[in-house]
Amino acid sequence: MSHTAHIPSHRKPRRNAPKTALRAGVAGGVLSTIAVAGAAGPAQAEPVTQTIEMPTITSGLSTAVAASAQATQQVAQDLQTQAQEDAAAATAAKAAKKAKAEAVRKAEAKKKAEAAAKKKAEAAERASRTAARTTLSATSGSTASTTAASSSSSSSSSSSSSATGSAASVIAFVKAQVGDAYVPGGTGPNSWDCSGLVQGAFRSVGIDLPRVSQAQSTAGTQVSLSNLQPGDILYWGGAGSAYHVGVYVGGGQFVGAQNSSTGVVQRPLSYDPPSGAVRVL
Template identity: 65%
Template sequence: MSHTAHIRSHRKPRRSASRVAMRAGVAGGVLGTLAVAGTSTSSANAAEPVTQTLELPTLTSDLAAQVAQSAEATEQAAANYRLGAERDAAAANAAKQAKADLADAKKKAEAARKKAEAARKKAADAARKAAAERASRTAERPTLTASASTGGTSTSVSASTGSAAAVISFAKAQVGKAYVLGASGPSAYDCSGLTQAAFKQVGISLPRVSQNQSTAGTQVSLSNLQPGDILYWGGAGSAYHVGIYVGNGMFVGAQNPSTGVVERPLSYDPPSGAVRVL
């Protein structure tokens, strides 16, 4: 016996050929089964329709920003459209109102024109009437060719007839009577009381006070006086004294308590103006 006979060999024991063949057969059978199964699967897959699934792109932050921007632009466009429509409506309303205002202004202007025309016509009629009345009074008073100088003012001298003669006759008849404030005859007068009483003789009712008598008739120039005109001292409507022009540069008036009713030349106390009521 070898001195190493009791030591096992470190090599693995050889596999038997039959065992290897058996394992090869099993492996072949498995592979064959897999091949058949694969063939069957391929056939089944070939028979079924192929369905393909498409994936939509993911909504990234950039794409979301673009969508938001587009929506904002659309909203802004809509707002601009509304604003334009409102402006157009406002312009239309303004034009309509302007047209109405223009029509109203034309209507008012036409009314004002008619009113002014009526006033002008009325004034012209009054002027013609006043001229006719003056012409009528002048016809009753034939003008003499003589003239009198009164303190540098040339005053025409007229023959007093009709109503003027009656007024003058009454006024001269009162010369020498007393002056009493507020008196209107028959024994005493103040200035306006005398003129009122004189014109009452011919049916003319004068206001009581000097201020009103100074505007009771037509204003006349002192250079164109006629007998029977009322003279006044002070302003028209604010006169403080009145008298009666009796012709030939003379007047009769109730002057003051010291003189009473007197007949004086115009130069004695030149009047401020005169009115004609006859």
């Protein structure tokens, strides 16, 4: 027998084989997993958490930020005010343009209405003149020869003395217009109506007569047809309601703007015997 047979062993007792095998298997699996991960790609580093200390905002920076905010707010207010002013200006311009267009439309309508009224009045005057002449011719037919005779005798005495002064100027004016056109409402210089011609003749010597025949037939002193003088105004119809006027030029003749067919003519009194006369000069 060996001399060491009775000495106790200092070795650790063997572990249970199954447990040892299990642990070896687990370790091997872990190592295999790590090896596969290493082969698949680099190992992912664990995230690092770092605390960054932010700088402290100083009082000066706070003031600058506040000023910048205030300036930004002011700019915004200015832009808003400008936008409001621009909108108001655009609205006012639109309203003004609309008002101008309306005013132009009304002016044109008024002008058309006045032209239509004038045309209607001229047509009525022509119709009235025609009717009055027809009536006058019918009522004075029996006395036409007597009127012509008395006019002829008065014209003989009148023509014996030539017109002078303003009367001569009036006569020269109307004779100068003989041959001009007759146009209702015409006042020269190349077209006339009856009262326009008479008014123009007397205006040439500084005398302003009314514009229409009715008023011209009462503008001076009523004179008899047997006592005519060159420059007297002849009228047809009643005094104050005359429809035609002319100027007596002496020698039993008158000048007048008769109608659109004849224009301004010089004719004997017998051509169209007048109803009366007024003396202005």
